[in-house]
Amino acid sequence: MTPVQKRRLVLSLPILIAVAVGGGFWAMLSGMREGRFDPRAIETPATKRRMPEFNLPGLMPDEPHLSHAILATRSKPVLINFFASWCIPCITELPELQSLSHEVTIWGIAYKDRPGNARALVLRNNKPYEMTAQDVDGNFGIQMGINGVPESFLVMPDGRIVWHDPAPITAETIRKVIRPLLKAAP
Structure with missing residues (x-):
């Protein structure tokens, strides 16, 4: 790989990361609009367990x-x-x-x-x-x-x-x- 190709690759990384993050947000917001994503739905593993000693x-x-x-x-x-x-x-x-x-x-x-x-x-x-x-x-x-x-x-x-x-x-x-x-x- 030539130095020019390496520079292009390095310069394109922030753009690729921004596109990936933007795609993730778009998927999340689309899911919220369609009712497939609930931002409050956090896994609660404590349910059905017993209280620890305290x-x-x-x-x-x-x-x-x-x-x-x-x-x-x-x-x-x-x-x-x-x-x-x-x-x-x-x-x-x-x-x-x-x-x-x-x-x-x-x-x-x-x-x-x-x-x-x-x-x-x-x-x-x-x-x-x-x-x-x-x-x-x-x-x-x-x-x-x-x-x-x-x-x-x-x-x-x-x-x-x-x-x-x-x-x-x-x-x-x-x-x-x-x-x-x-x-x-x-």
């Missing part, structure tokens, strides 16, 4: 550690919600969590957040959680398989995860998914 310090000064042992004492489902004070979708879902808290126990876990900031967020928003804990280093979130915040898990009394959603909870999610699961719970 023991997290309480977020509020007077709260006990949140642990697997406490979860084992529950006779009804618990919704575990990972949140952070720096997360805008977490803040927007708080009114939905507040309304849902009358139907199911909700535990909040501050994920990779400064405890003071997370406490202030919870207190400012009428504390929709029965209990809160902190996962400052994010290790428990990694064990649970979260991709970010907010993410929620519905856990049955036997410790089995029956639902996991890597998106903010909405009124539609409550109506179409969470309430039917709660009604079907033992």
Whole structure:
């Protein structure tokens, strides 16, 4: 290969990469328009698994550690919600969590957040959680398989995860998914 041919090849690489990326976006957008692609459809491998062992310090000064042992004492489902004070979708879902808290126990876990900031967020928003804990280093979130915040898990009394959603909870999610699961719970 001559130096001129090498230069042409090198100069054409950015164009070829741009065409490939553009083709990928076009395919994704076409799929969305035709209903074949759902950007919220993230694989949730946690569903049907059991909760891992955990023991997290309480977020509020007077709260006990949140642990697997406490979860084992529950006779009804618990919704575990990972949140952070720096997360805008977490803040927007708080009114939905507040309304849902009358139907199911909700535990909040501050994920990779400064405890003071997370406490202030919870207190400012009428504390929709029965209990809160902190996962400052994010290790428990990694064990649970979260991709970010907010993410929620519905856990049955036997410790089995029956639902996991890597998106903010909405009124539609409550109506179409969470309430039917709660009604079907033992």
